[in-house]
Amino acid sequence: MDTSIFKLKKLVPKAALLMAVAAGTALQGCSKTEGGSNASSEAVASDAASAVYVAPGKHDELYSFLSGGFNGQVSVYGLPSGRLLKIIPVFTQHGENGWGYSEESKAMLMTSHGFVPWDDLHHPKLSRTDGQTDGRWLFVNGNNTPRVARIDLKTFETVEIMELPNSAGNHCSPYPTNNNEYVIAGTRFSVPLDMKGGTKDVSLDKYEEEFRGSISFIKVDPEHGDMDLDFQILVPGFDYDLANGGKGPSEDWVFFTTYNSEKAGTLKEVGASQNDRDYLAAVNWKLAAKYAKEGKAREMPANYYHNKMDENSHVAKSTVKKKVRYLLPEECPGMMYLLPAPKSPHGIDVDPTGEYMVVSGKLASAIPVFSFAKMQDAIKNKQFDGEKNGIPVLKYESVLKGEVKEPGLGPLHTEFDGKGNAYTSMFVSSEIVKWKLNDLSVVDRMPVYYSVGHLMIPGGDTKEPHGKYLVAMNKITKDRYLPTGPELAHSAQLIDISGEKMKMLLDFPTVAEPHYAQAILASKVAPNSTKFFKLDANNHPHAVKKEADATVVRESKNRVRVKMTAIRSHMTPDNIEGIQEGDTVYFHVTNLEQDWDVPHGFAVMGANTAETLIMPGATQTLKWVAKKAGVYPFYCTDFCSALHQEMQGYIRVSPKGSNVPIKFSTGKKKQNIPGVASTK
Numbered sequence: 029m030d031t032s033i034f035k036l037k038k039l040v041p042k043a044a045l046l047m048a049v050a051a052g053t054a055l056q057g058c059s060k061t062e063g064g065s066n067a068s069s070e071a072v073a074s075d076a077a078s079a080v081y082v083a084p085g086k087h088d089e090l091y092s093f094l095s096g097g098f099n100g101q102v103s104v105y106g107l108p109s110g111r112l113l114k115i116i117p118v119f120t121q122h123g124e125n126g127w128g129y130s131e132e133s134k135a136m137l138m139t140s141h142g143f144v145p146w147d148d149l150h151h152p153k154l155s156r157t158d159g160q161t162d163g164r165w166l167f168v169n170g171n172n173t174p175r176v177a178r179i180d181l182k183t184f185e186t187v188e189i190m191e192l193p194n195s196a197g198n199h200c201s202p203y204p205t206n207n208n209e210y211v212i213a214g215t216r217f218s219v220p221l222d223m224k225g226g227t228k229d230v231s232l233d234k235y236e237e238e239f240r241g242s243i244s245f246i247k248v249d250p251e252h253g254d255m256d257l258d259f260q261i262l263v264p265g266f267d268y269d270l271a272n273g274g275k276g277p278s279e280d281w282v283f284f285t286t287y288n289s290e291k292a293g294t295l296k297e298v299g300a301s302q303n304d305r306d307y308l309a310a311v312n313w314k315l316a317a318k319y320a321k322e323g324k325a326r327e328m329p330a331n332y333y334h335n336k337m338d339e340n341s342h343v344a345k346s347t348v349k350k351k352v353r354y355l356l357p358e359e360c361p362g363m364m365y366l367l368p369a370p371k372s373p374h375g376i377d378v379d380p381t382g383e384y385m386v387v388s389g390k391l392a393s394a395i396p397v398f399s400f401a402k403m404q405d406a407i408k409n410k411q412f413d414g415e416k417n418g419i420p421v422l423k424y425e426s427v428l429k430g431e432v433k434e435p436g437l438g439p440l441h442t443e444f445d446g447k448g449n450a451y452t453s454m455f456v457s458s459e460i461v462k463w464k465l466n467d468l469s470v471v472d473r474m475p476v477y478y479s480v481g482h483l484m485i486p487g488g489d490t491k492e493p494h495g496k497y498l499v500a501m502n503k504i505t506k507d508r509y510l511p512t513g514p515e516l517a518h519s520a521q522l523i524d525i526s527g528e529k530m531k532m533l534l535d536f537p538t539v540a541e542p543h544y545a546q547a548i549l550a551s552k553v554a555p556n557s558t559k560f561f562k563l564d565a566n567n568h569p570h571a572v573k574k575e576a577d578a579t580v581v582r583e584s585k586n587r588v589r590v591k592m593t594a595i596r597s598h599m600t601p602d603n604i605e606g607i608q609e610g611d612t613v614y615f616h617v618t619n620l621e622q623d624w625d626v627p628h629g630f631a632v633m634g635a636n637t638a639e640t641l642i643m644p645g646a647t648q649t650l651k652w653v654a655k656k657a658g659v660y661p662f663y664c665t666d667f668c669s670a671l672h673q674e675m676q677g678y679i680r681v682s683p684k685g686s687n688v689p690i691k692f693s694t695g696k697k698k699q700n701i702p703g704v705a706s707t708k
C-alpha cells in the first residue's frame with residue numbers, strides 16, 4: 029500500500045488540503061520511487077495474466093468506451109484484455125476514415141461558430157431501458173463548443189450532433205434518464221445571457237448580477253434515438269460540474285454538483301473556495317417537463333445547429349434552430365432544491381437502489397452521502413436553510429445519511445458494484461477506496477498509477493452493475509511505460525473487484541486523456557453490429573450502383589463530378605482525362621462490395637484533405653482541386669485483396685482552355701464523351 033501518502037495526510041492540517049490538491053503531482057512525485065520498476069509490481073495479482081488473457085481469436089466479454097478527452101473522440105476497448113478495437117471519431121476530424129474531411133461528414137461539425145473540427149470529450153453515457161444499459165446508443169459531450177453527440181452502436185458511427193445554446197462549457201453532460209426520455213446537460217461556465225439570444229457584452233465585473241447557467245433537456249426519440257432540445261432551465265450563476273440521474277425511488281430526479289456559489293468572476297482557484305459549502309442541485313426532471321408542457325416555459329431567440337447523418341445516403345445535414353424554450357426555477361415550485369455540499373465538489377453518483385447520493389468533494393476530508401428518503405421528508409417538512417435565487421436550500425443535517433470518514437485525499441468520483449459497495453477515486457492520494465454503503469466504513473484500498481480521475485465499473489452508474497471489474501483512468505503515467513519524450517501515454521488500469529479485496533490486473537495506455545468511460549456486456553451489442561450497408565438502400569445523390577453507370581461530367585465551368593465505383597480490385601473509371609487547371613473535382617466513390625470487412629479507401633495525389641474510407645454499399649466524396657497541368661495518380665488506401673496494390677488509376681490535367689475532351693475508361697473499352705457527358 030501507498031503508505032507514505034497517508035502518513036503525510038495525517039500531518040496535513042485542513043487548510044493545507046487545498047495546497048495539497050494544487051500540488052497533487054508533486055505529492056505523487058515524492059511518494060513513488062523514480063524511474064524503473066516501482067513498488068506497484070508487488071500489488072499485481074499473481075493470477076493477473078490469466079485473468080486478462082483472451083486467447084487469439086477469442087472475443088472479450090465486454091466493450092468499453094473511453095472518452096478521448098482533448099482528442100475529441102471515443103476509443104473502444106475490449107475488456108478484460110485491454111485491446112484497442114476502434115477509435116470512433118466524434119468531434120474531431122479523423123484522417124483514418126475521412127470523418128470531418130469528406131463532403132458527406134463536414135456538416136456534422138458545423139456549429140453557430142462555423143466549422144469546429146475539434147472538441148474536448150469527457151463523458152460517454154450509454155442509453156438505457158428500465159435503468160439498465162440497452163446497447164443502442166452512446167451519448168457523449170463536447171465540452172468546449174457545447175454539443176451532445178449520439179453514436180449508433182449498430183455501426184459505431186456518430187450519427188447526430190446537437191449544439192446547445194445558452195451553454196458555455198458543456199461539462200455536466202450528457203445524462204440519460206432511465207428510459208432515455210431525456211438526455212440532460214448542464215453548463216460549466218455561467219455567462220451573461222442576452223434574452224434576445226446569445227451572450228451580452230457586459231463588464232466582467234458584473235458577474236454576480238448578470239451571469240446565469242443553464243440545464244438543457246434533450247428529448248430522445250424512443251425508436252430512432254433522434255435528439256431534440258425540448259427546453260432549458262436557467263439556473264443561478266454558479267459553475268455546474270457533474271450530474272447523474274436518480275433511479276428507482278429517485279428516478280424522477282437528476283442531481284448536479286455546483287461550485288463557485290460565491291459567484292466569483294476571477295481567480296476562481298481562490299474566489300470559488302471562500303464558502304465552506306457549495307451545493308448539490310436536485311432537479312425534478314419529470315416536474316420540469318410537466319411545467320414546460322403546461323405553459324410555464326417562455327421562449328427566447330437562439331442560434332444553434334442540429335446535425336444529422338442520414339442512414340441511407342450517409343450524407344449529413346445541418347438544421348439551424350432559432351428558438352429555445354426555458355423555465356425559471358423561481359417560477360416553478362418543487363422543481364429544484366439545493367443541498368449544501370462540501371466546498372467545490374466534483375462527482376455526484378447515485379447508488380443502484382437510487383437511495384444514496386454520493387458527493388465527492390475534491391477538497392473535503394470526508395465524503396457526504398445524502399439520503400433520497402430524507403430529502404423527500406425534508407422537502408415535505410420544509411426543513412430549509414434559506415434560499416438562493418428563489419431556490420430553497422435544504423438543511424445539511426436533514427438530508428445527510430452520513431459521511432465516509434478519512435477516505436483518502438482528493439475524492440473525485442464514485443461507482444458501485446451492486447453488492448452494497450462503493451468505490452471512490454482519490455486524485456491526490458492516487459488510490460481507489462472501497463467502502464460499504466450501509467455503514468460507510470472503508471474496507472479496502474488499491475493504489476493506482478497515478479492521480480486517478482474517473483473510475484468505471486461496467487453498469488456501475490445503472491440499476492444493475494456488472495461488479496466484476498473496475499477501470500481506473502489515470503491522469504499521470506510517469507514511469508509506467510517506456511518513455512516517449514515529454515508527452516507520455518495516458519493510462520487506464522483494470523482491477524478485479526469480484527472478491528473482498530481488489531486485485532490489480534492490467535495497465536493499458538489510452539488514446540489521449542480518458543475522463544469517464546462506459547462498459548457493456550458484448551452480448552448486448554455484438555449481435556446487432558452492421559456488417560455492410562445495403563447497396564439497394566443507398567440513396568446518395570451521386571451513388572452509382574454498377575460499373576456501367578460510372579460517369580465523369582463537367583457540370584459547370586470549373587466543376588467536374590466523377591461518379592466512380594470500387595470493387596476488388598479496380599476503380600471504374602481508372603483513366604480520366606479532360607480535367608483542366610483550376611477545376612474542382614468531386615470524386616464520388618461507391619463501394620460496390622456486399623460483404624463484411626471490405627472497405628475501399630480513396631486518395632489522390634496533392635489532395636488538401638484526408639483519404640476517404642468507403643464502407644461496403646456506401647458512397648463517399650473526396651474533393652480535389654486540379655492546380656497544375658500534369659498526370660496525377662489515385663489509389664485505394666485500404667489493403668483489400670491480393671491485388672490491392674493494383675487498385676489505382678490516373679487523372680490527367682490539361683492547361684486551362686485546352687481542348688482535350690472529357691474522357692474516361694477502365695480497361696480497353698474507351699468511352700469518349702466530348703464536352704458535357706450524358707448522365708444516362
Ligand code: K7E
Pocket residue numbers: 150151199270374440441480481482543544
Ligand atoms: Cu475528468 Cu468527468 Cu471532465 Cu472528473 S471530469 S476526472
Ligand code: CUA
Pocket residue numbers: 594595596597627628629664665666667668669672673675
Ligand atoms: Cu480496395 Cu485496396
